[in-house]
Amino acid sequence: MNLLAPVRRDRVLAELPQCLRKEAALHVHKDFHPRVTGACQEHRTGTVGFKISKVIVVGDLSVGKTCLINRFCKDTFDKNYKATIGVDFEMERFEVLGVPFSLQLWDTAGQERFKCIASTYYRGAQAIIIVFNLNDVASLEHTKQWLADALKENDPSSVLLFLVGSKKDLSTPAQYVLMEKDALRVAQEMKAEYWAVSSLTGENVREFFFRVAALTFEANVLAELEKSGVRRIGDVVRINSDDNNLYQTASKKKSTCCP
Ligand SMILES: Nc1nc2c(ncn2[C@@H]2O[C@H](COP(=O)(O)OP(=O)(O)OP(=O)(O)O)[C@@H](O)[C@H]2O)c(=O)[nH]1
Ligand SMILES: [Mg+2]
Numbered sequence: 001m002n003l004l005a006p007v008r009r010d011r012v013l014a015e016l017p018q019c020l021r022k023e024a025a026l027h028v029h030k031d032f033h034p035r036v037t038g039a040c041q042e043h044r045t046g047t048v049g050f051k052i053s054k055v056i057v058v059g060d061l062s063v064g065k066t067c068l069i070n071r072f073c074k075d076t077f078d079k080n081y082k083a084t085i086g087v088d089f090e091m092e093r094f095e096v097l098g099v100p101f102s103l104q105l106w107d108t109a110g111q112e113r114f115k116c117i118a119s120t121y122y123r124g125a126q127a128i129i130i131v132f133n134l135n136d137v138a139s140l141e142h143t144k145q146w147l148a149d150a151l152k153e154n155d156p157s158s159v160l161l162f163l164v165g166s167k168k169d170l171s172t173p174a175q176y177v178l179m180e181k182d183a184l185r186v187a188q189e190m191k192a193e194y195w196a197v198s199s200l201t202g203e204n205v206r207e208f209f210f211r212v213a214a215l216t217f218e219a220n221v222l223a224e225l226e227k228s229g230v231r232r233i234g235d236v237v238r239i240n241s242d243d244n245n246l247y248q249t250a251s252k253k254k255s256t257c258c259p
Helices: 034-041 065-074 112-119 137-141 143-152 173-190 205-228 250-254
Strands: 052-059 087-096 099-108 127-133 160-166 193-196
Touching: 034 205, 052 065, 052 143, 052 205, 065 087, 065 099, 065 160, 065 205, 087 205, 099 205, 112 143, 127 137, 127 143, 127 205, 137 143, 137 173, 143 173, 160 173, 160 205, 173 193, 193 205
Parallel strands: 052 099, 052 127, 127 160, 160 193
Antiparallel strands: 087 099
8 A cells, every 4th residue: 555645747768768968877778677667567576666765965155056956856945045954854755567666766956064964864776966056177076075975875886876977058169068977977987877967948858757757667677586486487588789778777787687
């Protein structure tokens, strides 16, 4: 029995949302992992439908973390800066391949004086979203430190990483191209999936969070199948040397079959 509110119609995912840039994607498969699709069709997703996955959002002060979450969860945008004090969180309910799936989005403070409080909430994240301002190269440089701090509290081998450039509306196309080059390099180094968004216009915001939900869901179902040791006759096991998984998380590495 699920005691939470019903899933909104615009939070239903029937297909795998695609990455923004193939050069820096967690994987570039067109569809969900076949084992995940199969498990969903046959209602073999175990406890995934009842779980709440924790996602933390970190990055320098004023890069737009709160605005990003508010654009997605409330479809609002506030042009006035109000620093987050400590942490805040929003719940988002999805339905992925017919299975209910919840994300708890933790919005943390970027200001140094609140960092200590915020970091106590890092533990147990399944995905880490590191935000930088596309118009401020220093905020991109600082993402590595934000990631290092967040990883101290989490299992680096299983957590999914996203590097998100914010305030895209403020860049000219030429400025954006330059910044994107650096951002793609950083994303590749940290094995994160790269996104560029604008919370003011809403560009890519929904696409981004749908991708986070889908990949987190996929990882959860694969982990669940792994845990329950479900091996079924007819499951396709294929080791493909051309597999274009750019970044394999350990949960995927542990898996005995790759799409
Ligand atoms: N033009 C533009 N401004 C933005 C965008 N996103 C955020 N801002 C502005 O940037 C400022 C900071 O945004 P916040 O979302 O509060 O930043 P934050 O990262 O949560 O900051 P802390 O809570 O201090 O860590 C605000 O004045 C926002 O209006 C965007 O996509 N475009
Ligand atoms: Mg904030």
